[in-house]
Amino acid sequence: MGGTVMSDTTLLYSYTLEHPPWRAEMARETAMNTVSSTITNMPWDTIIYDPNGNCVTGVNAAYTCPADGYYAVSATVVYAGSAANQFGVLYLYNSPIAGGGYAAVAAGPQEWSGASGGMSATLGIAGSPCFAGDQLEVRYDIGGVFAVTVSASLAWVQFAWTGPK
Numbered sequence: 001m002g003g004t005v006m007s008d009t010t011l012l013y014s015y016t017l018e019h020p021p022w023r024a025e026m027a028r029e030t031a032m033n034t035v036s037s038t039i040t041n042m043p044w045d046t047i048i049y050d051p052n053g054n055c056v057t058g059v060n061a062a063y064t065c066p067a068d069g070y071y072a073v074s075a076t077v078v079y080a081g082s083a084a085n086q087f088g089v090l091y092l093y094n095s096p097i098a099g100g101g102y103a104a105v106a107a108g109p110q111e112w113s114g115a116s117g118g119m120s121a122t123l124g125i126a127g128s129p130c131f132a133g134d135q136l137e138v139r140y141d142i143g144g145v146f147a148v149t150v151s152a153s154l155a156w157v158q159f160a161w162t163g164p165k
Helices: 008-018
Strands: 023-027 046-049 062-064 069-080 087-095 103-107 119-130 135-142 155-163
Touching: 069 087, 069 135, 087 119, 103 119, 119 135, 119 155
Parallel strands: none
Antiparallel strands: 023 046, 023 155, 062 135, 069 119, 069 155, 087 103, 087 135
């Protein structure tokens, strides 16, 4: 009888490396103004793609990790306004299920509004380690009250499982 025996877990990871099923995208498509100088959860209001039902929209918008592994997170928010020389940053927060509460995992580059006041903030995380059940949130911190430029191409976040831990 020879051959190699694979465990169910190994087989699942082998398949998901080729065809990762755990990914989602949300956007902000309803007008909103930012909260000034307070780290605030981005209230995504539209699910663009979520085949496994891992996204929650609204003020508690989050992505729940369905499996242990590394997750890539990308986000962009474009702000319109007249407040010159203000900062804007996007953060990735994770709620470890064992630790309770949220912890900042990473931050995007700090952006500054020019004389016209508009700016965009970005976040790009190649692989944040997570356990199944962890919740990922994108939060913003901005130095003034800005209008978020709403559309699926100007205010969005994507989550994707990239591999096992």
